[in-house]
Amino acid sequence: MSPFQVLRVAIRALLRNKLRSFLTTLGVIIGVSAVIAMVAIGEGAKARVAEAFASMGSNILIVLSGSTTAGGARGGFGSMPTLTWEDLKAIRAEASAVRYAAPQLRSNSPVVSEDQNWTTSINGTSPEYFQIRGWALASGSMLSQSDVDSGTKVVLLGQTVVAKLFGASADAVGQTVRIKNFPFQVVGVLASKGQSPMGHDYDDAVYMPHSTFQAKIQGGLQKFIPGSIIVSAASSDDVPRAERQIRNLLRDRHRVPVGADDDFSIRNLAEMASARQEGVETITTLLLAIAAVSLLVGGIGIMNIMLVSVTERTREIGIRMAVGARPRDVLAQFLVESLTLTAFGGVVGVPLGVLAANLLSTRFGWPVLLRMDIIVIAVAFSGVVGVAFGMYPAQKAARLDPIDALRFE
Amino acid sequence: MAGPLIEVEHIAKIYRMGEVEVHALRDVSLAIVEGESIAVMGPSGSGKSTLMNILGCLDRPSRGNYRLAGREVSQLDRNALARLRNRTLGFVFQNFNLLARTSALENVELPLLYAGLSGRERRARAREALARVGLGERAHHHPNQMSGGQQQRVAIARALVTRPQLIVADEPTGNLDSRTSVEIMALFQELGRNGITLLLVTHEADIARYAARVVVMRDGRVQSDQRQQPVEAVPAPEAEAGEAP
Structure with missing residues (x-):
């Protein structure tokens, strides 16, 4: 049949x-x-x-400063600056599993346009930051290394900030905004990235060179980074290696005795993502x-x-x-x-x-x-x-x- | 053909029913040559149905040898027996055993389906077989639209369609009135004249008269085996073949 x-x-x-x-x-x-x-x-x-998680960036590690202990109250990570600009340079130069490293300085402050104002997060960083995050521009141009070197008063705006200051469909590139009474020129607008896995709006932020940030927004000691370092590993497989390299490098540089706790902390976002x-x-x-x-x-x-x-x-x-x-x-x-x-x-x-x-x-x-x-x-x-x-x-x-x-x- | 079509030697069939052994067949030897028509008679429990099942390759003997068309079949497996039933013989049952809600033509085609013939060839041969039993006009009737005699004719056509050497009929007239019975027997006799061997199981002496040889079974053995001049089956004139009662 x-x-x-x-x-x-x-x-x-x-x-x-x-x-x-x-x-x-x-x-x-x-x-x-x-x-x-x-x-x-x-x-x-x-x-x-x-x-x-993709909008957060991939293969990311965040290096935070150590904690202070004042009168028995322990301040939590980042409360005492232990990371120096030299540390950042060393990470870039010596940690082979690291592709990019950038400082993250953050503060909240009102941003004022001609007829509007909006309080948002002001971030000081270097051009590598956007590589780490994988963020693209919607218009204008990126921060450049020369902006960082010379402390230019330029900013990149997130989409939410643009909408609040100039209206939803406005082109903000070339406009001037004032932060802490200093005029900043808008050189670029970042493409929309949506929310972080924790509900944080990535588009509600302003970015400027970290040198400018330290000079105009929030001072602090010149030697130390008043924030954290964000690092991306060469690949997802390199994340644990990068973490190890950074830990050894920093313990070494900070002369942490064997057996003592780190005076910094490394967060692995890839682990969180997974x-x-x-x-x-x-x-x-x-x-x-x-x-x-x-x-x-x-x-x-x-x-x-x-x-x-x-x-x-x-x-x-x-x-x-x-x-x-x-x-x-x-x-x-x-x-x-x-x-x-x-x-x-x-x-x-x-x-x-x-x-x-x-x-x-x-x-x-x-x-x-x-x-x-x-x-x-x-x-x-x-x-x-x-x-x-x-x-x-x-x-x-x-x-x-x-x-x-x-x-x- | 050189030897007899059917040759059984000392076959026995024993059923086990719990503790008890039932000797349905004790010792039967029989030879049937091609073209013969044999009526197997006997009271119920005499083993005639068991013999028919074994000769019809539905069952295997517990002991003894059975050669069908020169081939030893007593030890064949179920698949090989199915092939024999399909190619070498055809069955006709007392209660017709047609597939319900299936046309006469498709019922007749059924064995050819398992023989692996193409649809066109199946239909052609099924029509031919139906014509041979006088039902060419009723190919598309379903069993429930036909009389008993007509249903039995469809069953005979189904048995014939594979062009078998042997037809095994188990009480083929048991459910039919006497006039229709004669018609069916006349049909069998006509097939016999064309060289088909007929093995007929019946308990009616009237029906056995139409066979050339009568084997009487008793208690699992052959009691008598006699040849006779068969009576020619002549249907009553008004019994037109294919007519519903």
Whole structure:
């Protein structure tokens, strides 16, 4: 019997009991569409987290100054400047796993345009900072090394600041803003980056050369960096090596005795990102597990109906065997019947799952991401369910003794 | 053909029902040559159905040898037996055993489906077989639209369609009235004239008259085995073939 013949016989048998076949396949339809919708939700969440971390920059380490202890109150990291400009130079020059390093000086201050003002975060840094973060310009030009060297009064504005000071669609490049009464020329506007994973608005900030920042915004000792150092490793694999190199270098430079605590702290944002990612991964797996269970239940429904069908059609099986059907012909027939049920479930379940995912994204604003491979896997898995749960009933049919089967009433 | 079509030597069939062993066949030897028509008779429990199942390759003997068309078949596996049933013989049952909700044509095509013939060839041969049993006009009727006699004709067409050497019929007239029975027997006799071997199991002496040889079974053994001049089956004139009652 050709595969096409087997399929034809199977479809005819299924069409004899249309409602029953449909209800049986409904379990698989729901299972497949649930798998697709759930994975789409999980992947959407994962993509959103990944996107958020991408805007933070990749392979990032942050080096913070040490803490002060005054009268028993310990000040926390960064409260005592221990990082020097020489440290920064040393990190750039000596830590081979480090690609870029930049200072981060921060303060909050009102920024004033001709007719508006807005209090935002004022950041002093070097051009490498934008490489580390992976941030691009929307218009104008970047801070340059010469700006840093000569302490030019130029600023880059984030999109939120532009909107607050000049209006949403205004071009701020070339304008002048005043910070602490000093006039600064806007040389560039950064492209929008959205929120950080913690909800911080990256676009609500002003950036200037760190030399200018120290001269005009917040002084402090010339030798020390009144902030932190942000570092990017050459690749994600280099992050632990970069961390080790920086730690050894700084302990060495700060003459920290062996066994004593670091007088600085290194934060690994990649670790944080992967922890978040893992959290989302767990949820995705959980959703997928629940959906897979529903597919499994659908499979059990198929097995149940196939067993009923084998019993009902014992006589038919006997007749087929009497005229020459081999056990494997009978096996194939019932297996193809259950496969047809699940394949139909898969074919109907896919668009239903896609529809459900789209509905969730438009109705509830959930980020969804449809993955082609998951759709293929879901359909393939429903086929596996068909074979797995159809096998026992089909074997039961194939093992029937033709004489007993013919006598069956 | 050189040897007999069917040759059984000292076959026995023992069923185990829990603790008890049931000797359905004790010791049967039989040779049937091609073209013969044999009626196997005997009371119920005599082993005639068991013998028919073994000769029809639905079952295997517990002991003894069975050669069908010169080939030893007593030890073949289920797949090989299925092939034999498909190629070498055809079955006719008391209760017709047609697939319900399936047209006469498709019922007749069924054995050819398992023989792996193409759709076109299947249909052509099924039509030919239906024409041979006088049902050429009713190819698309379903079993529930036909009389018992017509259903049995479809079953005979199904048995014939693979062009077998042997037809095994188990009480083929058991569910039919006497006039229809004669029609069916006339059909069998006509097939016999064309060289088909007929093995007929029946408990009706009336039906056995139409066979050239009568084997009587008792307690799992052959009690008698006699040749006779068969009575020619002549259907009553008003019994038009293919007419519903």
